[in-house]
Amino acid sequence: MSNLKQTHIVPRKTLDNIKPYSPGKPIWEVQNELGLTKVIKLASNENPLGASPKAIDAINSFVTEIHRYPDAGAKLASAAIASKLGIKAEEIIVTNGGDELISLVSEAFLEAGDEIVVPSPSFSEYEFGAHLMGARTVAVPLKEDYQYDVDALLAAVTERTKIMYICSPNNPTGTYIPAADLKRLIEALPEHVLLMVDSAYSYYASADDYTSGMEYVRAGYPVIVLQTFSKIFGLAGIRVGFGAAPEAVIRTILKVKEPFNVNALAQIAAAAAITDEEHVQASIEVNQLGREQLYEGLSELGLSYTTSMSNFVLVELGTEAKSIYDQLLAKGVIVRYGTIWGLPRHIRVTVGLPEENECFLESLKEILG
Template identity: 50%
Template sequence: MSEEILRNVRSNLFKIEPYVPGKPMKEVKREYGLEEVIKLASNENPLGPSKKAQDAIVAAMADIHRYPDGGARDLKVALCERNGVTPSQILVGNGSDEVIKMISETFLHAGDEVVIPAPTFSQYWFGAQVMGGTTVTVELGAGFEFDLDAVLAAVTERTRLVYLCTPNNPTGTYIKKQAMQSFLERVPKHVLVVLDEAYIEYAEAEDAANGIEFLHGGHNVIVMRTFSKLYALAGLRLGYAIGPSAVIGAIERTREPFNANLLAQAAAVAALADEEHREASRQVNRDGIAQLTAGLELLGYSVIPTQANFLIFDTKTDDKEIFQALLHEGLIARSGTALGVPGYLRISVGTAEENSKFLEALKRVVFRLNQKV
């Protein structure tokens, strides 16, 4: 390729490292010669999608020669009923990743600042970097708790966006209502606060902040949510944001036509109507968190309390070594080093059987590693 062509590429793009997802199960089977592999790396719902959602997908397949509804009208109506908003307040995206990118394209000029706690979801940094913005990171406090005073102190006249992921990925920690209220009352009016609530439906804490309440309270917030986690539709890539109509209308100008596919929209509408599946998913998560926490503590590990469908724990050693050793056992976890928390391992909640196999595999791995010392 001509060097002259490459010189035309925006220089800020060369600073972007491609996102590295958890290892696919097929790849691990092939690489390690395994018959069975358990994936606990990507915070997926181990129950799989609701039967109603599956039936809706099958019914919609006859129409896949047609373009989807570009306005996602049925889905927006269903979301409005649940959240007390109007269709003009909802933006639908091809996963939350696309929503983040659209927000960045709408509000960021080169040199603008985005403030994020760290560690957190890497795509906030990606969205800023694509637009030539600057990411200002604020370290989480002890126990990975949010320090919103420190976040506020990092805001300047160049700040355009603040991202707060609650419950936070990869730590599972959350922001309390009172702390969020105090923060939003003090944040400058020129700053848009994006509340990423991908895991909010798993949160059990009564004092957990709920972004929709603050949106109704008139604050400058956008609330992002997803169908990839509790609703188990990760493979269909469907996320959405709820915010003030004028703000959503501005972001809509960056949205590509037909960005939410027909099957995803049909499945999402059906999933929203399946309360039984939602509650079953929450119960599996409650039981799984208790099972994993108890098992890890018996092995001598310290677990960070979580409000999500995953947890992290301090391995007290090289997390990358444990991660690799677990792969040989057919267990795919997530290395803390890859997530900005070196020394820790992140585990998604699986079925009771999967959780047990993970704990057994970890015990074997740790025993072997200790024998080397």
């Protein structure tokens, strides 16, 4: 058979701006590539305690029903989440992870030529959603200590701005926007701007002046709060998250949602996990102890790090960061190299179990000599 004809199908021009998402390496891939048997993954901010036991029980009890289509409205999960948050089920949209919510919000509100305002460095999917719709991303640098600059964020808003994203705690820095600053930002934003507060890591935040932003949803502000079951609830592998927003905002987003966007097992697991207080508290405790373990070990090695309100720590390694990242990988320790966020001198390390944190620190000590 002759070679296939060269295609002349022209993709959308905006795809020139899109780079595929680069996730952390899975354990099996590192094992296969490097011939290692023991590998620890501290790259993707997963819960080291595993999934919520209540979610696992719910999945096991429901697995014989997977020949049925899932509930298109995810009513059971929406009701459980709404009950937990003290809002109406109509103010919830359940999505295929937080990533899908960002895409849906982009599809629902952005036209070609519109603008979004994002902090920098932060989660790359905000920019992806804008590019998808042919919108422009206006990046506002965080301050030198990775704190939010409310004045700079407000100064970046124009008549073309449709969405502003605030990631708090912020990925990859672990810093957050204090409640007073978020209040000032929300009250100063023009009425035509939708604010998304991405609080995927909210359960890990221990600062007295932290807020997820949910009170603004309850008060009817044009705010949508993103949360996920991938982190503290340990359900990253089945992809489920949600958005909370005033009912009018949710109705608009539902217009672009696919009918069966969240699979049945994810829905039943989310409804159970949201009630699993014991698992949440255990996860918070292991994370707080793990953060302190990393801080102490990194300080002993003379390394700079950013104090985190999340389940990861941003570590500055200097000009040798890429080499150190590669050497950690060779030792079977997977972390994230910071170049994806424009931080080539840094790595981001997920807080693991005590023995995983110790393995990382010992490996780092060996590399640094």
